[in-house]
Amino acid sequence: xxxxxxxxxxxxxxxxxxxxxxxxxxxxxxxxxxxxxxxxxxxxxxxxxxxxxxxxxxxxxxxxxxxxxxxxxxxxxxxx
Amino acid sequence: xxxxxxxxxxxxxxxxxxxxxxxxxxxxxxxxxxxxxxxxxxxxxxxxxxxxxxxxxxxxxxxxxxxxxxxxxxxxxxxxxxxxxxxxxxxxxxxxxxxxxxxxxxxxxxxxxxxxxxxxxxxxxxxxxxxxxxxxxxxxxxxxxxxxxxxxxxxxxxxxxxxxxxxxxxxxxxxxxxxxxxxxxxxxxxxxxxxxxxxxxxxxxxxxxxxxxxxxxxxxxxxxxxxxxxxxxxxxxxxxxxxxxxxxxxxxxxxxxxxxxxxxxxxxxxxxxxxxxxxxxxxxxxxxxxxxxxxxxxxxxxxxxxxxxxxxxxxxxxxxxxxxxxxxxxxxxxxxxxxxxxxxxxxxxxxxxxxxxxxxxxxxxxxxxxxxxxxxxxxxxxxxxxxxxxxxxxxxxxxxxxxxxxxxxxxxxxxxxxxxxxxxxxxxxxxxxxxxxxxxxxxxxxxxxxxxxxxxxxxxxxxxxxxxxxxxxxxxxxxxxxxxxxxxxxxxxxxxxxxxxxxxxxxxxxxxxxxxxxxxxxxxxxxxxxxxxxxxxxxxxxxxxxxxxxxxxxxxxxxxxxxxxxxxxxxxxxxxxxxxxxxxxxxxxxxxx
Numbered sequence: 001x002x003x004x005x006x007x008x009x010x011x012x013x014x015x016x017x018x019x020x021x022x023x024x025x026x027x028x029x030x031x032x033x034x035x036x037x038x039x040x041x042x043x044x045x046x047x048x049x050x051x052x053x054x055x056x057x058x059x060x061x062x063x064x065x066x067x068x069x070x071x072x073x074x075x076x077x078x079x080x
Numbered sequence: 081x082x083x084x085x086x087x088x089x090x091x092x093x094x095x096x097x098x099x100x101x102x103x104x105x106x107x108x109x110x111x112x113x114x115x116x117x118x119x120x121x122x123x124x125x126x127x128x129x130x131x132x133x134x135x136x137x138x139x140x141x142x143x144x145x146x147x148x149x150x151x152x153x154x155x156x157x158x159x160x161x162x163x164x165x166x167x168x169x170x171x172x173x174x175x176x177x178x179x180x181x182x183x184x185x186x187x188x189x190x191x192x193x194x195x196x197x198x199x200x201x202x203x204x205x206x207x208x209x210x211x212x213x214x215x216x217x218x219x220x221x222x223x224x225x226x227x228x229x230x231x232x233x234x235x236x237x238x239x240x241x242x243x244x245x246x247x248x249x250x251x252x253x254x255x256x257x258x259x260x261x262x263x264x265x266x267x268x269x270x271x272x273x274x275x276x277x278x279x280x281x282x283x284x285x286x287x288x289x290x291x292x293x294x295x296x297x298x299x300x301x302x303x304x305x306x307x308x309x310x311x312x313x314x315x316x317x318x319x320x321x322x323x324x325x326x327x328x329x330x331x332x333x334x335x336x337x338x339x340x341x342x343x344x345x346x347x348x349x350x351x352x353x354x355x356x357x358x359x360x361x362x363x364x365x366x367x368x369x370x371x372x373x374x375x376x377x378x379x380x381x382x383x384x385x386x387x388x389x390x391x392x393x394x395x396x397x398x399x400x401x402x403x404x405x406x407x408x409x410x411x412x413x414x415x416x417x418x419x420x421x422x423x424x425x426x427x428x429x430x431x432x433x434x435x436x437x438x439x440x441x442x443x444x445x446x447x448x449x450x451x452x453x454x455x456x457x458x459x460x461x462x463x464x465x466x467x468x469x470x471x472x473x474x475x476x477x478x479x480x481x482x483x484x485x486x487x488x489x490x491x492x493x494x495x496x497x498x499x500x501x502x503x504x505x506x507x508x509x510x511x512x513x514x515x516x517x518x519x520x521x522x523x524x525x526x527x528x529x530x531x532x533x534x535x536x537x538x539x540x541x542x543x544x545x546x547x548x549x550x551x552x553x554x555x556x557x558x559x560x561x562x563x564x565x566x567x568x569x570x571x572x573x574x575x576x577x578x579x580x581x582x583x584x585x586x587x588x589x590x591x592x593x594x595x596x597x598x599x600x601x602x603x604x605x606x607x608x609x610x611x612x613x614x615x616x617x618x619x620x621x622x623x624x625x626x627x628x629x630x631x632x633x634x635x636x637x638x639x640x641x642x643x644x645x646x647x648x649x650x651x652x653x654x655x656x657x658x659x660x661x662x663x664x665x666x667x668x669x670x671x672x673x
Contacts, residue, residue, distance in 0.1 A: 019098035040125040043290050044094050047297060051091045059285055 001079055006053075006072050013048045017041070027069030053079050084137040086449070086464040090300040097129050104136040110627050111141035112539075114314065117168035117215075118144060119152035121179035122293035130300045134307035138316055149291065152179075156207040159214060169541070170310060171211055173221040175204075176269075176293035177247055180224070186232055186241040193240040193249075201253045208257065208264060216543035218313050220306065222267040223251045225294075226274075228282045262521060262542050265313070265470055267306060269294075276301055308465030314539065315528030318447060318466040319421050320370035321361065322412050324430035325382055325403070329361075329393065330354050331454070334385040335377055345390030350454065357457045358392040365397060368476035369467055370419060370483055373401040374411045374428065399483045408435050409442035419483060420592040422531070422628065427466050429457075471521050478569065485565040486593055503598060503668040506563040510599065510669045512606045515549035515556045522570045523558055526589060531628040534589040535621065535635060538575075553578050555610050559603050561594050561669070568594055572603050581617045583607075588621070588635075601665035604639050606673060608662040620644075621654040639665075 007025070014023045018036050031037040037045070049071070050056050055078040065071050081104060083092065093100065114135075118124050128144050135142050145166045147155040152173055155163060180200060184193045204221075211219055227236075227243040236242035251270060258266045273281040276298050286292040294302060311317065326333045331343025331350045343351040344358070365371050371393070375382055382403035386395045395401065400418050402411040408430070416423045424445035430436050436448045449460045489506065496502035515523060520542050527540040540548075548554045559572035571594045575587040590600060611619060621636040623629075636654035637643065645653040656662075 013095070016095050016099075019096075019102075040123070040290070043286070043292070043296050044097075044126070047091065048095045051095075056285075059288060062289055 001076065003072060003076065006075050009052055010049070010068070010072065010075075013045070013052055017045050017048055025068045027067065027072070029068040030066070049075070055079060081137050084134055084304075085447075086304065086460070088300060088304070090297050093130065093133065093300050094126065094296065097133060100133055101136070104133065105141075109139060111136070111139055112314065112316075113141050113143065114169045114310075115166060116142045116144055116310070117147075117155075117163065117166065117171045119147045119155050119171065119173045121150055121152045121175035122287070123149060123291045124174055126292075126296060126299045127174060127303055130303035131306055131310075134300075134304050135310060138307060138311040140311060140314060140316070153203070153207055156211045164214070168215055168217055170217055170313065171215060171219045172267075172306065173207070173211075173219065174293075175222065175224075177224045177227055177243075178287065178293050180247070180250070183243050183246055184241045186239070188241040190240045193246065197246065197249055197253065200250060204254070205257065208261075212261075212263070212543075216263075216547070217541055218263045218265065220265045220267050220309055221254065222269045223254050225269050225282060226278055228278075228284065262471075265309060267309060269302065272301060272305055273298075305465065308468040309470060312468040312470045313528070315525070317425075317468060317529075318369075318427050319425040320372060320399075320415070320419060320427070321364070322372045322374040322402075322415055322426050322428045322446075323361070324408075324432070324435065325373060325375040325377060325385055327431045327454075328429060328451070328457075329358060330385060330388075330391065334381045339381075339384045339388045342385060342388060342390075344388065344392075351390070353454045353457075355390070355392060357454065360458045360461070362392055362397065364461075364467060365480055367467060367469060368479035370421075370480060371398045372415045372419075373398050373403060374408050374415065374430075375403045376405055376408070377403045379403045396484075397480075399480065407438060407442075409439050412439060412443055412446055420595065427461070427464075429461070471525055478567070481566060482568055482593065485568075489563075489565060499596075500668070506565070506597075506668075508561060508563045508597065508669040510562070510602055510671045511560040512557055512603060512671055512673055515545065515558055517546070517549075519558060519570060520545050520549070523573055526570065526573050526591065527587065530589040530591060531626070532592050532631055533595065534587075534626075534629050535585070535632055536587055536624050537626050537629060538587045540587075548575055555583060555607065555614070557603060557606060557610075559590075559599060561597065561599050572599055574603055574607055576607065576611075576619070578614065578616060581615075583611050583616045583619045585619065585621045598666055598668045600635070600639070601667075602669045602671050605664045605666050606671065608656075608659060609673075612659055612662070617659060618655055618657040619659070621656070623652045623654070625650045 011024055014025055015021050018034060023034065046057060046062060053075055061074050083100065118128055124146055128146055132142055145163055145168060152175060182196060182200065184196055208219060224247045226247060230236035230244060232239060232242055237244040239245055254266055258264050281294050281298050283295040286295045323329060331354055332341055334342060344354045345351045346355060361371060373382065382401065383395055385391060386393060400415045402414060412423060412426060412428060416426060423443050427447045427449065428439050429449065429451060431451050439446055440448045447466060449464050451457055451460055524540055524542040524545050527538065549556055555576040555578060557574045558570050560570050561568045571591040573587060573589050574585065576583040576585045621641055623633060623636065641654035641656045643652055644655050
């Protein structure tokens, strides 16, 4: 899977979870950029990403993720 | 909404919760508003979000109070002003094995463990007692899931020093409390977590990351289960099943295969599966669920199938048997009409997807589970939670008999020239008295599930009923009606509030199964007598229209009241003055007061 393909799916997930079709994420996007993205909503994002890409994050990955770019790195690592 | 019916896609619900909520709210059906306080021993954010969706889908629009993280005990023991003013209609206490403060250690004696159990139980009991005193509303407390690890392996379950032993013992103590306290209900997450898979349910990732006591993908299961208890408490349970016959109650088609060619009974695997389903339905009947047939068949063939020696369900187990070639949606409406219940109280069970689709599209209020294969029929009905039992009264047990007696009365009716003569022949006897403690649960149940013959639709908790019964400022009456065919149990409830020279009727309801029997006149007579005794000079009656109670729109007029006011929503106020000239209206019922 290419980085672009991951982003395509990821944008869909963000749009569904935050119910906003205008959301576009990039490497530098963080929770500060999306109003409703707080620590409690983060879990829903994690669960949705896990389901879409068919793997489970471990705790170390979740706590170290700083921005969407790092999330994409992990996804590419896991699903190849 | 189909997405919220069992079996639902949990990940989908979690992901789309915002848009689903919008869609539910925009359907604009009349919602019942309820205030729910959630006291959590762990994060409850998504528990509340999911519960909201399932309740909206049941027609309940919740408003929530959520305790600060982990402060369940403090909120229950020492509620702050905000919570007191919130005045919840229901409290849910969501704790888990993570909230047990001390576990025994390997080597602890039975005596030490017993003391520790009492300490932990007291911690919870104090909280429940405080909640009962301060809020007087129903409380749902979940029990404990099994621990995530077993220090001693298998011995953990049976040894006084084991965590498994400790948790199951504590659960037993919770059940003891539930058995001796009305208004206190245990949500069985021990079962839920086992059924879901404990290893996934208690995945420590979600605790360490977000302080969730269960894994997030399991939250919809927890919330759905909870919503079933809540809708049951607020009187929104289903009441009846409409069952197809061919390939639903038995394998095969009776019209083609003949009764001898049907699969039911223990000889074959398929027959055994149908037999087990029939036995499950027969047990539901004992809970007071009304069984009915909705089948495309000649009546003769339907009865031949039901009279087969291997058929556990017999014709007399059903109230209404619709076996004909009408469309099934029409038959469901006929069943609803004969039983005098709303289509939304009926669950339609049919193996044929096309029939299910017709009923779904023509009578959208009817519940239509996706039945799948026969070996999963029981699971589909059971897990859907249509008939979740919270309170179980003697009347529930007898409901099938009562409805059958009604059917008999209906056939008797035809043989009389004059309706009054028919009523006389019923030899009706009623008891009309003030509320008595043994009847509080039945009275509460009636206030929560009567929709049609209900003037104000005031819903009451058991604590409220008890309070009004003991308060001298209220005149409260229940009416029980029997006749030569049997006892109908408690069928009518009236509550009036005495202020100065006036009695305000806050609640007047009657079960539709005794419609047109003269019971309302008998209740009115007793009410008028009680008022005169208290020197009350006038009675004010109120009618608040809902989607379902138009049948009593002119009730007070029929009782001889005059209309005082009507506002633009159709709410009306009625007055009955000159009580000293009141003439008794009841002609047919012998009343004991």
